[in-house]
Amino acid sequence: MMNMDYPQVARDTLKGNASPPSFPPFIENRLQECDEQLFRPRKNKKPLVLGNRLPDRNSIMLQSNDYLAISGHPAIRQAQLDVLNTQSQEPVMSAVFLHENSEKHAFEREIAAFSGFESAIICQSGWAANVGLMQVIADSTTPVYIDFFTHMSLWEGIKASGATAYPFRHNDPSHLERLVREHGQGVVLVDSLYSTTGDISPLREVIGVATRYGCVSVVDESHSLGTHGKHGAGLVNECGLTDQVHFITASLAKAFAGRAGIICCSERFAKYYPYMAYPAIFSSALLRHEIAGLQATLAVIRQGDNRRKALREISRYFREGLAALGYNLASQSQIVAIEGGLESDTELLRDALEERNIFGSVFLAPATPKTRSLMRFSLHSGIRTDELDYVLKVCEEIRDDIGMWNWKSTKRRKA
Numbered sequence: 001m002m003n004m005d006y007p008q009v010a011r012d013t014l015k016g017n018a019s020p021p022s023f024p025p026f027i028e029n030r031l032q033e034c035d036e037q038l039f040r041p042r043k044n045k046k047p048l049v050l051g052n053r054l055p056d057r058n059s060i061m062l063q064s065n066d067y068l069a070i071s072g073h074p075a076i077r078q079a080q081l082d083v084l085n086t087q088s089q090e091p092v093m094s095a096v097f098l099h100e101n102s103e104k105h106a107f108e109r110e111i112a113a114f115s116g117f118e119s120a121i122i123c124q125s126g127w128a129a130n131v132g133l134m135q136v137i138a139d140s141t142t143p144v145y146i147d148f149f150t151h152m153s154l155w156e157g158i159k160a161s162g163a164t165a166y167p168f169r170h171n172d173p174s175h176l177e178r179l180v181r182e183h184g185q186g187v188v189l190v191d192s193l194y195s196t197t198g199d200i201s202p203l204r205e206v207i208g209v210a211t212r213y214g215c216v217s218v219v220d221e222s223h224s225l226g227t228h229g230k231h232g233a234g235l236v237n238e239c240g241l242t243d244q245v246h247f248i249t250a251s252l253a254k255a256f257a258g259r260a261g262i263i264c265c266s267e268r269f270a271k272y273y274p275y276m277a278y279p280a281i282f283s284s285a286l287l288r289h290e291i292a293g294l295q296a297t298l299a300v301i302r303q304g305d306n307r308r309k310a311l312r313e314i315s316r317y318f319r320e321g322l323a324a325l326g327y328n329l330a331s332q333s334q335i336v337a338i339e340g341g342l343e344s345d346t347e348l349l350r351d352a353l354e355e356r357n358i359f360g361s362v363f364l365a366p367a368t369p370k371t372r373s374l375m376r377f378s379l380h381s382g383i384r385t386d387e388l389d390y391v392l393k394v395c396e397e398i399r400d401d402i403g404m405w406n407w408k409s410t411k412r413r414k415a
C-alpha cells in the first residue's frame with residue numbers, strides 16, 4: 001500500500017509516473033535528427049523498416065535468417081530443456097574464467113572439426129566475434145582492406161582496433177591488389193556471401209591477393225555456414241581455401257537459428273584470444289543450455305543435406321523467376337534483393353508487397369548506400385513452390401503497377 005507520508009516525487013516514482021530528467025542539446029539534437037530522417041518522411045510516420053501492419057498466419061514471411069527452417073526443431077529444444085531441467089546452478093561469468101573441460105570448449109572442438117579449422121572460439125554474437133577479433137589482430141599501424149559491402153560489425157571492429165580502413169570496390173580483387181601494393185601488408189576483410197545483395201565473394205581471387213602479399217585474411221561466413229559447402233561447412237571449405245584463410249567468423253543467428261557467434265582459427269590463436277579480446281573479458285559467456293542447443297543444432301545441420309538441396313533449388317527457382325520478369329538481380333544465393341533505390345521508392349514497393357500479404361525486410365542506410373535502399377527476401381528450405389509462385393505473380397503485378405526498377409536496370413516508371 002502506498003505510504004502517503006512519502007514526498008510527491010517518491011510517490012510518483014512508486015506509481016511509475018516520475019517524469020524523466022530532460023536531455024541536454026547534444027542528445028536532444030540527435031533524437032530530433034533521427035525523428036526528422038527516419039520517422040517524419042514516411043507516410044505512416046514509422047521507420048521504413050517497420051511496415052504498416054503485422055503479418056498474420058496467411059502471410060508469406062521472407063524475413064527470417066533461419067535458412068534451413070530448423071528453429072524449434074524438437075532435438076534442439078529438447079537439448080536445451082534437458083540442461084535447464086537438470087542443472088541447479090549456472091555459472092554466469094565471462095568466458096575468460098572457463099577451464100579447458102567446459103561444455104563451451106567441447107562445442108568449440110566440434111565446430112572446428114565441422115569447419116575444417118584447428119580451433120574455434122564461441123562468442124556471444126557475430127557482432128562480438130568480429131569486433132573482438134579486429135580489436136585483437138589490428139592496431140593503429142595496421143592497414144585494413146575491406147570490401148565496401150562487408151558487414152557493419154567488421155567496420156566497427158576496425159574502429160575498435162584504431163586501424164585505418166582502405167575500402168575496395170565490391171567484389172573487385174584487382175582494386176584490392178592496387179590498394180595492398182600502395183599501403184602494404186595488412187588485414188583483408190570480406191563476407192563470403194553478402195547479406196544485403198546475396199552475391200558471393202570471388203574468394204579464390206581475394207584470398208589469392210591476400211596470400212601473395214602476406215596479408216591476414218578474415219572471411220565472414222555468417223550467411224554461408226550451414227547452407228553452403230560439404231554438409232554445410234561453408235564456402236571457404238567448399239573452395240578448398242581452409243589452409244590459406246587465417247580466420248572465418250560467423251553469426252550463429254542465421255542458418256544456426258541461435259544467438260551466438262564463432263571465430264574459426266589456429267589452435268595457437270585460440271589459446272590467447274580469451275585473454276586479449278574485450279568481448280571475452282568484459283562480457284559474459286553463453287549459458288550452458290544455449291551451448292547444448294547449439295550442439296544439437298550442429299548435428300541437425302550436418303545431417304541437413306536435403307534441406308540444403310531444397311534451399312538451393314527454391315533459391316534458383318525464385319531467382320530465375322524474377323529474372324524472367326525482367327528484374328535485374330545481383331543474388332547468387334538464398335538472399336534475393338530487389339533494389340528500390342530511393343527510400344520513397346522502396347516504401348512504395350514495401351507497401352505494395354504488404355498489401356498482398358508478403359513480408360520481406362527493408363534495408364536502407366546505414367546498411368546500404370543512401371540511394372540504394374532495397375527489399376530483401378530471405379528464403380528458407382521449408383518454403384513451398386506455390387508460395388514462391390504467388391510472390392512471383394505479385395512481383396509481376398508490381399512491376400507493371402508501380403513501375404519497379406532495380407539493380408543495374410534503368411528506371412521504368414509508369415507515366
Ligand SMILES: Cc1ncc(COP(=O)(O)O)c(C=O)c1O
Pocket residue numbers: 125126127128130151153191195220222223250251252253259260261
Ligand atoms: C555478415 C554478418 N556478420 C555479422 C553479423 C552479426 O551477427 P549477430 O546478429 O550474431 O550479432 C550479421 C548479422 O546481421 C551479418 O549479417
